[in-house]
Amino acid sequence: MAKLPHKDTHETQLARLILALRSQGVTEPAVLGAIETTPRPLFTQDLFKDRAFEDSALPIACGQTISQPFIVGLMTQALRVDKRDRVLEIGTGSGYQTTILSKLSRLVYTVERYRTLMRDAEERFKTLGLTNVITRFGDGGEGWPEQAPFDRIMVTAAASDEPKALLAQLKPGGVLVAPIGKGPVQSLRRYTGDGKGGFVIEALTDVRFVPLLDGVAKEL
Template structure:
């Protein structure tokens, strides 16, 4: 199968699973997931709709979930976005094509270092990556128009909600590690917070602190 055929099949699979936003599909077509799959054993599975292992015991999410979360976030061209859980950097790279500025944090120094290298190689200058405790967000850069959390919390984290602008949106998986989690879309309004349940998901847990690896 040629690269073009793989990409066409990849986009068809995304559409069939509910990713219909043209800007999101365009970004996912432009960012090659293979650039973020480090282990050569899995490189040939980069276009398949499945999560894959990366360093530090983490995973790169399956593309349809990345697409659905990005679509739910409804990122606009002037938005400043915070991503909690850089992982491979794949999600942040897609966000970088949709937003004005992307800040992404991870508790694993090795993942941050690797993602920073890939962002530089792909010439994505509007992404800034930090080693930090993502459960606290980035107070120095707040407030944010959009916040995307790629690890599951038992409840939407208060410090992150506090860093969301009025009119801002946060997408976060909620639930305990051993159970089915629910993807939640939270919109901050003048009168409070509006919650919407999107679908069942399974993510690694959102942990506090900075990892030693």
């Protein structure tokens, strides 16, 4: 009798993903641990749940995507988050990146311009029992000045130019990681405060993100 094709378990798929991330340079144990303990299927649409542990971006509501795990890991590692940090995230999306940041920091303030995405993410945060995530429906390009300054800022949409309004909300010595550029391919950059009002800027790799748009989205 012919054997049925073996179907990988989620545990096997997750282990394969973690190995793939390590091989690509995501090696920080705390970051890998946060990814390993964050259930990516929870953040994907039903149609794509069987692909949740692929190292690829996947569609979510409002024409947006849940980022490729490698990019999530790379950006999180580049942010150098500490357990004492207050982090601002621009672009909540599915809430996957938010959840990973919440496992590594003291507080995460996250801003989303799509009300539908924000509501769905809030439900996921409740399901996971997260108590250190604060959400806001608004224009991410403006940041969250009432809660500034922040130790770390992560931008998950591509700013066309240097995000001066967000950099102004960093603490001295703080770190901001963001994709910068107007074209389909952008430069992932890390800005680290030099303590003198300026920044050390590093180009990390080329990435593809949806653009950072002004205002909030009008949804039907």
